[in-house]
Amino acid sequence: xxxxxxxxxxxxxxxAVDKMSLDIPEGQIMGLLGPNGxxxxxTLRILTGYQPPSKGTIFVNGLDVRKEALEAKKLIGxxxxxxxxxxxxxxxxxxxxxxxxxxxDKSSRNSRLKELSGLCGIRDVMHKSVSSLSKGxxxxxxxxxxxxSDPKILxxxxxxxGLDPNQIAEIRNIIKEIGKEKTVIFSTHILSEAEATCDxxxxxxxxxxxxxxxxxELKSSARAGQKISLSLLHANQxxxxxxxxxxxxxxxxxxIEGDGxxxxxxxxxxxxxxxxxxxxKNSDWILLKLLQExxxxxxxxxxxxxxxx
Amino acid sequence: MSPRSIxxxxxxxxxxxxxxxxxxxxxxxxxxxxxxxxxxxxxxxxRADMRDFFGLLPLILAxxxxxxxxxxxxxxxxxxxxxxxxxxxxxxxxxxIGKYLASHLLTIVMMAPTVIYAISISSVGSLDWGPVFGxxxxxxxxxxxxTAIGIFSSSLTHNQIVAFxxxxxxxxxxxxxxxxxxxxxxxxxxxxxxLGTGYHFSSIAKxxxxxxDIVYFLSLIFIALYSSYLVNMEKR
Numbered sequence: 001x002x003x004x005x006x007x008x009x010x011x012x013x014x015x016a017v018d019k020m021s022l023d024i025p026e027g028q029i030m031g032l033l034g035p036n037g038x039x040x041x042x043t044l045r046i047l048t049g050y051q052p053p054s055k056g057t058i059f060v061n062g063l064d065v066r067k068e069a070l071e072a073k074k075l076i077g078x079x080x081x082x083x084x085x086x087x088x089x090x091x092x093x094x095x096x097x098x099x100x101x102x103x104x105d106k107s108s109r110n111s112r113l114k115e116l117s118g119l120c121g122i123r124d125v126m127h128k129s130v131s132s133l134s135k136g137x138x139x140x141x142x143x144x145x146x147x148x149s150d151p152k153i154l155x156x157x158x159x160x161x162g163l164d165p166n167q168i169a170e171i172r173n174i175i176k177e178i179g180k181e182k183t184v185i186f187s188t189h190i191l192s193e194a195e196a197t198c199d200x201x202x203x204x205x206x207x208x209x210x211x212x213x214x215x216x217e218l219k220s221s222a223r224a225g226q227k228i229s230l231s232l233l234h235a236n237q238x239x240x241x242x243x244x245x246x247x248x249x250x251x252x253x254x255x256i257e258g259d260g261x262x263x264x265x266x267x268x269x270x271x272x273x274x275x276x277x278x279x280x281k282n283s284d285w286i287l288l289k290l291l292q293e294x295x296x297x298x299x300x301x302x303x304x305x306x307x308x309x
Numbered sequence: 310m311s312p313r314s315i316x317x318x319x320x321x322x323x324x325x326x327x328x329x330x331x332x333x334x335x336x337x338x339x340x341x342x343x344x345x346x347x348x349x350x351x352x353x354x355x356r357a358d359m360r361d362f363f364g365l366l367p368l369i370l371a372x373x374x375x376x377x378x379x380x381x382x383x384x385x386x387x388x389x390x391x392x393x394x395x396x397x398x399x400x401x402x403x404x405x406i407g408k409y410l411a412s413h414l415l416t417i418v419m420m421a422p423t424v425i426y427a428i429s430i431s432s433v434g435s436l437d438w439g440p441v442f443g444x445x446x447x448x449x450x451x452x453x454x455x456t457a458i459g460i461f462s463s464s465l466t467h468n469q470i471v472a473f474x475x476x477x478x479x480x481x482x483x484x485x486x487x488x489x490x491x492x493x494x495x496x497x498x499x500x501x502x503x504l505g506t507g508y509h510f511s512s513i514a515k516x517x518x519x520x521x522d523i524v525y526f527l528s529l530i531f532i533a534l535y536s537s538y539l540v541n542m543e544k545r
Contacts, residue, residue, distance in 0.1 A: 045392070048396040049395070049396055050392055050395050050396050070398050070399075070400060073396060073397065073398040074398045076396070078393070078396045080389065080392040080393060080396075081389075082389070084388050084389030084390045084392060084393060085390065085393070086325070086388075086390055087388070088325060088328035088329055089321075089325070089328065093324075097317065097321050098397070100317045101314065101317050101318075101397050101398070101399060102397070102398070103313070103398075145393070
């Protein structure tokens, strides 16, 4: 559906996107994650035809976004960051204007507006001017604008930024609902959000793709390392640290003493639970807890995006 | 380029002038200034014509039209709404021409009430309607040129004040160059006279409709709009 090929973008000397290649099949919800300035927005802006690429190109359904811009734009609905809608227009007038630009038949225009206002929950504000709307409502109007022509591809740049938790949940549900039939690409730096909605997560850092895969794939990637917590009774701190430190693959051990027991946090390269168990069995300590912590997306994100800094 | 898209952009832009008080304020200022300057000397001169009005008009338009056009692109860049406009399935030409037509129509609407001056003069004396029609045709062409220049200036920056100053400078230069010819070396006079708007406007305002003057204004409009189009294509 979307094919990003060797895409590069320079702002003067600064490289915002560096030879990025990515294929997005139809019907996928893809989350684009990355720290500020990683090139998320730039990639989306090139995809939607707002900015020209410096090198490389993007094909949408086989259409080059540079050469067949108009045809490509018809396939894409786009919500820019912080939805910059004309502040002096009424919501209804604005959506009506967009429907005219999108060449929706006069006969079906009203029913389309009704349908969209229901879906995005903006029925109550249709008669208000955009400047009087709260951020959440503005974002929803933006969503309605992006979905106006029922596009095959929906591109959303930080659709949930600045919203309260209820509104975030609502927008998430809308995205999930749309994503059943359409290709949705959205950028965010809220990780739990990507985790909750996406089929696929792409983490970008400094214009390059740092990781690409489903949630499970990212979590099991060995690069991120493991964290094991261990609690022992009747153990001597020094001996325990020495014995555990000798296990192959342990990189760091932290120990806290309390209630007569020792709580260890062990950073390890892989799954070392078996080795640790054997080490404990060979001594006379009592094992209270042995747990491999589920890696959070936050950890993976932090590790991938701080690499090489 | 489709007429349907142009008319969609045109309608929104023209309406947007009336969402805020800008249009009303500028129109009022324009009418007060022209009315006061014109009628302050009208009864002293005691001639039943509008020559003084059309003599003064280019200078007033050189200040009022930039005030109308300054927000056209600059405000879109500043607020970011241009990002939505540019990613809609619209050609850049459709955007530029739609916006141009809306602003030009507003300047025509702004000048329309001055027709009352002609009607009231014709009731007190015998008015020669030839130069009046010529004057209004010239005013429409001249305001078209100034509007195009204003839109070009607005597409250069995201600051409305800067856009205003740039377009006033260009329009003012084109207007007064006619009066500055004494300062120009002899062999360049013909060129600079032809370059200025005053020479072409005054000959139309006399009632002499020459195709060269019309071609001059139309090419000025085209050059300014094409430059605006290029700036928009190359933005970022």
